[in-house]
Structure formats: structure tokens, C-alpha cells
Amino acid sequence: MRMVTSVAAMQRLALRWRRQRTPIGLVPTMGYLHQGHLSLVRKARQQVGTHGVVVVSIYVNPTQFAPSEDLGNYPRDLPRDKRLCGDAGVDLLFLPDNNQMYPANDAVKFSTYVVEESLSRGMEGASRPTHFRGVTTVVAKLFNLVLPDVAVFGAKDLQQAAIVRRMARDLNFPVKIVVAPTVREADGVALSSRNKYLSLDERGQAVALWQAIEQARRTVRTSKQPIAPGRLKSELKWLIETRPAARVDYIEFFDPATFEPAAKVRRGAHMALAVFVGNTRLIDNARL
């Protein structure tokens, strides 16, 4: 497995692959890899075949964190990430640092951003106002550096995946966006690097997100008529917050194509939620 830290070297290599007709698959990550990421690697391999190359980028992108957020202590374990990627058959690990991605001196600062202004308004975009602008900007940069034919994103960050897909379409990036299903623990908790922040007790309570999804599913599937979203939200919030460390940030029901809030909740609607468990903010989503 090759390792590249320079953006110029990465792009040179990508341009050479393109000329050689080598299909390129990209899995952009912030590292601290888990089985969810490795499922994206397998999906990328399926897409590019054995003659293609699978690139995993590991970069904790500062522009998608607000000053109050967990950029500083986002979990890192590069030796373990390298081992996991090597074992998973990754061809290249792209490990740029901040100086490579956002070079800055007094005269010439970084000043260009990619913004998506529709899908990014609600949910994660409402709770984290500068988050998606950081995501679309860094993903545009990674697309230009790695020149992938296909890029794979996880369904756990469904809104992010939809925004990236919209960006690729609107700006005509020649990149196919593939979204791979959320990987869960035995009790239903979605895999996330941020689960590492949870104490043992909090980890037990984190199941509240999945239980709320299952409860919403049962309600929707047994109800004879569509349900008012406000009522269902209140019930689920109450259910989640019976766990002492859990505090709901948002619960939303929406059309997965447009991310417009659902006027009535029925089978096929999508649900997403964000919940603080202690100080750790967790998200999850599923089709009802």
C-alpha cells in the first residue's frame, strides 16, 4: 500500500492513472476507521474492480468543524488505520496535512468555498451552520486531487451524502457517488468514530437512537393513517430522554429525495435524528 502526503504528488499520480485508463475509487474519511469505513472500501473495490485502484483519504478537515466543536480531540490512530487499510486491500492512503490542504501565508490566504444552499439548510446544517460548506469544499478538493471515477460515502451521514451527490451533479464533477448502508453493532448502534468518546454507561444509553427509529417504524407501520410529525417527535423525544444522559438535538421526518420535511409521516418517509449522549453528539437515520 502506497502512502502519499503531498497534494501535488497525489494529483500527478491520479492524472497518470486517468491516462492509463485505471479506474479510481475514493473513500474520503477522517480516519479512526471502523467496520463502517471498511464496508465503503469493499464497495469501492466492487466498483473499480481488481484492475482499479482504491484510494482512502484520511483528513480531519478543520473547515467542517465550528470553533466550539471537537476538532482538537477528534480521535486519531494512524498506525491502526494503516493496518486496517493494508488488510482491506487499499491501494493508496492519502494523508495530507493542513498545510497541504489549506496553505496560507499572510499575502495569499485560502478564500474559495463550495456551498450547497438547499439540502444543507435543515438538520445537521441547522445545528452546525458552517459544517456542510466545509464538507463540500474539502470533497471538491479531494475530487480534484484524486480524480476518482467513483466515490463512496456512508448512509449514516445521509444528508452529507445527498449534498455531495447534489454538488457533483450541479458542478458536473465526472464522479459517480455511491452510498453504502450504515453498519451497526449487535444492539443497533450505528458505528461512528465518535462512539469512542462514550463512557461504558453512555455507550449503553446510545442505543436510544436506534430504539427511537424502531419505535417510529412500528408506529408508522401499524397506524391506519399518516401521522402528524409533531406528535411523533414528542413521543420519540420523551422515549429517548428517559435515558438520563440523552438529550435530543433534533428529530426530523423528510422526503429522502428533496430533504423537505414531511407534512405527514408514513411508511417510506425517512427519519433522521441527532442526540447528545453526555457530551457526545450522535446521529442516525433510516427509512421508516
Next chain:
Amino acid sequence: MRMVTSVAAMQRLALRWRRQRTPIGLVPTMGYLHQGHLSLVRKARQQVGTHGVVVVSIYVNPTQFAPSEDLGNYPRDLPRDKRLCGDAGVDLLFLPDNNQMYPANDAVKFSTYVVEESLSRGMEGASRPTHFRGVTTVVAKLFNLVLPDVAVFGAKDLQQAAIVRRMARDLNFPVKIVVAPTVREADGVALSSRNKYLSLDERGQAVALWQAIEQARRTVRTSKQPIAPGRLKSELKWLIETRPAARVDYIEFFDPATFEPAAKVRRGAHMALAVFVGNTRLIDNARL
């Protein structure tokens, strides 16, 4: 000379050229071509060589016009543009329509923009607040559709060229940005498609922009000390507005690397100005 109107066909062709190692040069235009554009075509040819391909795009991009501006009557003469491009040895004319560039239906609207937030604040950005966001967005799209190795822009739109160069650098587009000198009429008036709007009398008065630049140059080059920009602006404004149809929008002196306003004007500083001549807004710029 090939002509392509579909974005999908354009990108397929560009991907094929990239695989075949064919250098691609792009000259993005809004059509109604003049000798200034043709000088960009020659520059593109120099850059890609006889084995490379020169693509001229003609697209009057709605997102860079404000509602009050001249989108509706921007001059067009496609038969003449085709002839000029054919004679100039252009390999491909890319002629997308709005439906190709900003496809929209009720469910899925265009919602992604590229924004540059530093160089775009002053001058044209101050007078036309949404202009550069439209420019960077459409140029990003053209870069992804035509996949050029090199793109050529005119120095007449110096701020635009600087913003596009910054965008390419910040977002890591693998595109070299080349800026070609302004082409002028015998009396110094910069070639511009918008000169077409001028009556014969206004065309005579349009020389005021170039005369102001020459006056500023003389002042700076003969002055024993650096000059206060406010005083020089007032003098030049007075000079320009002795022409009855001319009204100054802005005159600025700045560092051409950062576009920061110059505290004092001296030789080597850059001057840019925008002047309404009748209802037509003209711009020009030069090193002093």
C-alpha cells in the same frame, strides 16, 4: 470544427482526450467574439500545441448577471462566432444552453455555488454583488466538463482572472490559468462585446477610460513622491466626467497580487475603473 451542445457529450469527449494524452486548452467566452477573444484562442493554441485541442465555450451565463443587468440583450451573433472560430483553428465549439447548464425541475433545483470571498469583495464585486459567484460557479462547471489542462482568460477582466486563478488553486483544479493581454482599438479603447451597445457619439467618449489610465500613468511617473489615492481619483473622475455621457462607477488603485487597495499610488501599482458611458458600463485596467 466540431460543435457540441450537450454537457454529457462534452464531458465524454474530454475524458477520452485525457485518456489519449491530448492536451486540452479552454477559452471560456460569452460569445459575440472580437479580436480580444481571438488572441486568447491563439494563446491557447500556443499552450497545447498542434496536437492539442482548443475548445471555445460560448455561454451567456445567467448566474453572473443581476436581475437589473443586461442578460436579456447581451449581444449575440452565433453564425459570425462560428466563422471566426473556424478561421482561428478552434477544434471544438461548446455551446450549451441553460437547460444543459442549470437543469431544473420542481423536485431537484440547482443549488451549489462556488464562492471566492477575498479578491471578489472590491471593485466589480462591490458594484455587482452576485457577479463573481456566478463566474466561479460556471467556470468550475466548465472545468469539469471540458477538463482543460490550460484555460485562458483576458486581462481586461483582471479581477475575474485573479479570482479564477485563486479558485483553481484553492480547489486544486488541475488546470493552468493563463492571462492574455487586453487588446485595444487604435485610440486605446479596450475591445469588449459591450462596445456594441455604444452609439457613435458614445464610442468616441469611451476613450475616457484609457485616457484616465494614461493620465494616471503620467502623474505617477512624473511625481517625486507617492500619491494619495483619493486626490488622484478625484482628478481622474473630473477628467472622465468632462465627457457628457460618462459617469464614473469606481476608480481603484491596488496591489495586483492581493487586490488590496494601495495606501499610496506609485509606479507598479495597478489601476482599474468602471465607467458608465450612456447606459453602457465599461471597465478597463492597467499597470501604472
